[in-house]
Amino acid sequence: MRLLTYRPNRGASLILPALPFVVLIAIYAIGSILRHSGNPDDKLLPGLDSLAAAVRRVAFEPDKRTGDxxxxxxxxxxxxxxxxxxxxxxxxxxVIGLLVGLLPYLRVLLTPFIAVLSMIPPLAILPILFIVFGLGEVSKIVLIVIGIAPFMTRDLALRVSELPVEQLVKAQTLGATTWQILLRVVAPQMMPRLIDSVRLSLGAAWLYLIAAEAIAAESGLGYRIFLMRRYLAMDVILPYVAWITLLAFLSDYILRRLQGWLFPWFAGARSK
Structure with a gap:
């Protein structure tokens, strides 16, 4: 029998996903023990007890300076x-992706411009954003928007252009206006694909957020990581990295479930 014919049963489907995480934790624990056996003051790989103490300190005890x-x-x-x-x-x-994908004049006018915008490295213009918008919240939000909006717009416009022409012709034959075609033919089919685009952009959005907070912020997960870097406080940095990863995973999971709940027909068509 070929390997592709073997399928995990229910028990294996629950155990196998957890196995890589267990192996990773075991490797870390062994590495930490080995490093501390040679140097008890080693800060690179703090022990699991040190990590637990740091989590308790930052997640359950008020800060002495701020009370938070x-x-x-x-x-x-x-x-x-x-x-x-x-x-x-x-x-x-x-809005822009639907219009650009549907209207030929807008497609010719804006497609090259959006393509150029999507090629600009967002982190390269971060100093410009700080100069223009200051060091407050606006510059960080604008960085996220500039970083992911062009990609999402191009992706959505491409998906609109891939719709069967017969659908649009039939809608026009039945007397639908451009506005009606946009709202009742194109938009309902594009909404689940927009959620896919948001899911694909989550990683980049977190990257730009952490980068902006590391440079100019007084709070935030990225700010705390780079603040603790000065003191080599890996017992705080590692839990923060794990927490960011968990938040990103939960965000993706929520979006996936929301997509399946709002658009069950899309999930059914994808599984075929």
Whole structure:
């Protein structure tokens, strides 16, 4: 029998996904023990007990200076910036992408311009954003929007252009206006694809957020990581990295479930 004919049963489907994480934790624990056996003061790979103590300190104990619980205040600051940036990028990409993909004149006018915008490295213009918008929240949000909106717009416009021409011709034959075709024919088919585009952009959005917070911020997950770097506080940095990864994973999971709930026909067609 060929390997592709073997399929995991229910028990294996629950155990196998956790196995790589268990192996990774075991490798880290062994590496930490080996490093501390040679140098008890080693900071590069803190022990699991040190990590647990750091998590307890930042996640459950108020900060002596501000009175806030650091992890949660940083998380709230970062998620607020990320949420606003993703919302602005999604709405603008939806409107422009649908119009550019549907209307030939706009497609000819804006496609090259959007393509050029998508090629600009967002981190390269970060100093310009700080000069223009200052060091406050606006520059960080604008960086996220500039970083992901052109890609999402191009992706959505391409998906619109791939719609069967017969659909548009039939709608026009039945008397639909351009506005009606946009809202009742094109938009319903593009919304699940827009969610896919947002999911693909999450990683880049987190990258731009962390970069902006590392340079100019007084709170946020990226700010805390780069602040702790000065003190080689890996016992705080590693849990923060793991927390960011978990938040990104949960965001993707929520979007995937939302897509399946709002557009079950899309998930069914994809599984065929």
């Amino acid at each position: 619980i650091i992890l949660w205040s940083d998380t709230a600051a970062s998620l607020t910036r990320l949420g606003v940036g993703l919302t602005v990028a999604t709405v603008s990409s939806c």
